[in-house]
Amino acid sequence: MSLYLEAATILESPQTTSLKAIIYNPSKPFKSPQPKLYALIVETLKFQDILKEVVENSGILKLERKLTPLLSILLTHDLLLTKSGIATSSGPLKDALLRHKARLNAEFTRARLRRGHADIKSLIGAVNAEHSRESEDGVTKTATGLTSFNPRWVRVNALQTTLEDSLSSPTFHAFQEVGSVSDMFFFDVVRKTYYRKAEILPNILAIHPSHDITSSELYKSGKIILQSASSCLPAIMLDPPKGSMVVDGCAAPGNKTTHLAALVGSSGKIFAVERDRRRADILEMMITKAGAEGIVTTLKATDFTTIMEGHPAWQASYILLDPSCSGSGILQRVDWDISKLNLPSSDTTSSHPSKKKRKRDETLPNGSASQPEERETKQLEEEIQDDDTSRERLQSLSDFQVAIILHAFLFPNARRITYSTCSVHAEENEHVVARVLNSEIAKERGWRVQSRDENPLSTWHRRGLVGELSDLKSSLEEQRRVADGCIRVHRTDSLGGGFFVTCFTRQVDDKGQFGGGIGNLDIVPAQEDKSRSQVLGDTTEVENQEWNGLSDEGPNEAVSAVDIADGDPRSGKRQKRKPGKAQQGRTEKTNRQFQKGRKGWS
Known part of the structure; x- marks a missing residue:
């Protein structure tokens, strides 16, 4: 008892x-x-x-x-x-x-x-x-009967340390590796264990959410970064070689930017673009903490769609795009309020229910457990129904996302572009892919979706929805190939939330030239002082209103990871870490050089 x-x-x-x-x-x-x-x-x-x-x-x-x-x-x-x-x-x-x-x-x-x-x-x-949200202990059971486990994901910052050194540090030396995420959740008491999926998530590990590592030296020094595994997928899928030039088109708060920096190394170059000045300040603090100052140049208050011929970022070979989206895939932690417990009364004498207002669970539709073959579809439908995003809002976001990708297609030396959202809606995912592939820019410049067997995430089991690519003007076989080149992550996949990512690549002919006669095409400049996003439809208001980047550890974590040096990161007390002088100087010089005479670049 x-x-x-x-x-x-x-x-x-x-x-x-x-x-x-x-x-x-x-x-x-x-x-x-x-x-x-x-x-x-x-x-x-x-x-x-x-x-x-x-x-x-x-x-x-x-x-x-x-x-x-x-x-x-x-x-x-x-x-x-x-x-x-x-x-x-x-x-x-x-x-x-x-x-x-x-x-x-x-x-x-x-x-x-x-x-x-x-x-x-x-x-x-x-x-x-x-x-059906992420419970406090990291275990979620959905209406379809599926149980998911939501650990805390940690990315080892390869710019400052190695996975081996991190695991042997005081923070993790007592932790034992387990064979699956669920193995961390089936003990009478929480044990010090970690899980790795090394074949697709190098330098990334999962621990039980009750383990607080924010006071550790590894975290404070930027040697480890709290970042959901799903948000690590775009940089992994882009796979930029050491020493390459990369553009992060929607960079704040900086987790993906610093991940890219770790991949390209000290000989690489990254332009981190952020149009919002406040978020750009957070981005710079993250870059400084991660030790990526010598690799990353921040383009503050800059619209990605205004970067064009003459800007140094215009020559980039690899582009990562994670634009504003509905955020419908983000897990929300449940905070159980025990003070609101609704207790029975011992004074009741009636054997009939009181005529009170019906609770939400009384109005739920009747249903039965899904058959196994229907569960994945039902699971996605549940995620979509759970979000109240209107069709109009999704269409506005989709238009903005298309404009971002089409501008990236213009970069003359671009070889690969990853596009990602933390959304479960096809309107922001497969529909966007179909729209940009149908464009004249894609056809003229030889852009296509990278085949599954060509990318580093080929072993991930959940792919795009071919039924959502019916608008793609191609054969059914090509639609299936495109869907297979896209990756979907469900909330119940234990990677930190719902996510979508795909990689666009350019065809190369026998002589090593880009397909579509790329080198002979003239770049069409934006009309007068307008950015390409303005030409294709003004989405500034939408972007400013929507979720602007993945908060991997709750609403305050993106800030706490970069601007709180000591104490509890959820305390709300912000101790700002200023970007290094080299970082500031490089940013100011770049912005100054390309604002002059180019009104749309400020």
């Missing part, structure tokens, strides 16, 4: 921190296994409205004075909603509940049918759909 008594004690206490911190970092250790304690509380909170209704309508609190309202819903949850039942041997509290098992089951059946669910599995799926 200690499991239920300890859970009741936690729920009765004032909440001063997150539920996860209360359970996994207690002032006094619990007798019960921490995962079981956490699961019991979270599941009870999820089903609290139904449990309250069942307990009240059964009238057991009037009949069993030893049962408190809190213990009644904890015990009733396990009695009705778990296969193993109440997890304790016989005792007065368990016996008190079991005396009314038939009545509780009857009231539970009535509550389920009132909500329009034919069986318990359907009800559980509907309630889980209300909470």
Whole structure:
């Protein structure tokens, strides 16, 4: 019975921190296994409205004075909603509940049918759909019945250290490698373990989300960077060689920029473009902390679509584009508020439900568990339905994303371009790919989607949706090849959120020349002082309103990773780290040189 008594004690206490911190970092250790304690509380909170209704309508609190309202819903949850039942041997509290098992089951059946669910599995799926976000302990169960595990991903900054040195450092030396992400989540207590998927994620590892490494020397010095694995995919897929010139067209907050810097090395050159001055300041701080000052030149307050002939970035061979998007794939952490627990009343005398306003879970459509072959489609549909993005908003974002890619297609020496979003919507993903491939620019300059077997992420199992490429003016075989060259990441894939990435590459003839007679084409300048984005449609307002980059560790993490030197990164206290003098000087010189006489470049 200690499991239920300890859970009741936690729920009765004032909440001063997150539920996860209360359970996994207690002032006094619990007798019960921490995962079981956490699961019991979270599941009870999820089903609290139904449990309250069942307990009240059964009238057991009037009949069993030893049962408190809190213990009644904890015990009733396990009695009705778990296969193993109440997890304790016989005792007065368990016996008190079991005396009314038939009545509780009857009231539970009535509550389920009132909500329009034919069986318990359907009800559980509907309630889980209300909470299909990243839970505090990193374990999520969706309405389709799939369980996902959401660890904290760490990228080792190869500019300052190596993976081997990081693992042998005081921060990680006690950590043991496990064979899968899920292996980190099935212990009675959280253990020091890490997981690697080295074949597609070099220098990247996952740890349990309860491990706080932000106070470590590795983190403070920029030797490790908190970055979701999904947001590492664009740089990996672009695969720029050592010493190459790269443009990051939408660079802030800087995780992808510094990842690129680690790939090209000290002999490489990166132009990090950011039109928003405030975000550009964060970008520069990130570059400084990562030790990439000698590699990256920041183009502050610069619109990527205004870079053209005469600008040094115009000669880049590799371009990474991660423009503004709906952010519909981003995981949102659930913060369980135990103060809002809805407890049953012991004063009720009615055996009928009160005529109260219907809760959200009462209006959910009826449904049953998906067949295995339908689960992936259902999973994506669930992610899409979960986001309230309007069609009009998606179309505006899509127009902006197309304009960005079409301008990148004009770069005369560009060999590869990656395009990525943290969106689950086809309008921002496959539809954008089809639109740009249908363009005259793509056809004239020989741009196509890189084949699956040509890119470093060929082993990733989830590819683009061929059904969303029907607008691509090509054969069905080519549509399938394009879809296979795109990568999709679902929220339940444990890489840190929903994501999409593809790589555009240019055809090269037998003489090593770009396809389409590229060298003989004249570059069409933007009209007068207007940028290409203005010519194709003004999306400035949309871009400024939308999500502007992936926040890998919650709303404050992108800032905390670069401008908080000490203390808790979630404290909200910002200690700004100024960019180095060399970085500032190089940025000012570049901007000064190319603003003069070119009005659109400021």
